[in-house]
Amino acid sequence: MKIRVYYEDTDAGGIVYHSNYLNFCERARSHLFFDAGRSPILEEGHFVAKHLEADYIKSAKLGDVLDVKTSLVEMKNASLTLLQQVYREDEKLFEMTIVLVFIDFAGKMSKIPPMEREFFLAL
Known part of the structure; x- marks a missing residue:
């Protein structure tokens, strides 16, 4: 996904x-x-971030x-x-791994539904 850096994104x-x-x-x-x-x-819930490691x-x-x-990744x-990498042309600027957990609408961790499993396996 392409993103332009705006003034609001900077120091x-x-x-x-x-x-x-x-x-x-x-x-x-x-x-995605x-x-x-x-x-x-x-319909069954949503993903939330549990852990991430970032490298600037x-x-x-x-x-x-x-x-x-x-x-x-897994x-x-x-x-x-997931592994997410940010590039400027061919130059890698940032990289992170993030663990996402699927939770139902009651806030309980739940199995990832089959349709979502297929969706992420296709990445």
């Missing part, structure tokens, strides 16, 4: 503020669903066009791990 020096990389990755995860004509809020490699700057790439019964 006073025009460098992307560190927490905005997480926002860019969140937006890219939502777009939107691009497939679906909603991230599912290089800085993005005001006006840059970034590409967020998402791939599946899937368990009720959770999945």
Whole structure:
């Protein structure tokens, strides 16, 4: 997913503020669903972040066009791990792994429904 860096994404020096990389990755995860004509809020529940590890490699700057790439690392019964990388052209700027847990609308961890399993396996 392509993202343009706007003034609101940066600090006073025009460098992307560190927490905005997480926002860019969140937006890219939502777009996985939107691009497939679906909603991230599912009939059975939704995914929540449980754990993430981030590596800030290089800085993005005001006006840059970034590409967020998402791939599946691992899937368990009720959770999945994604790798998300942010690039400026061919230069990797940021990388994180995030563990998402599927919860039902009562707030309980639940098995990932078959349709969602297929959706993420296709990444």
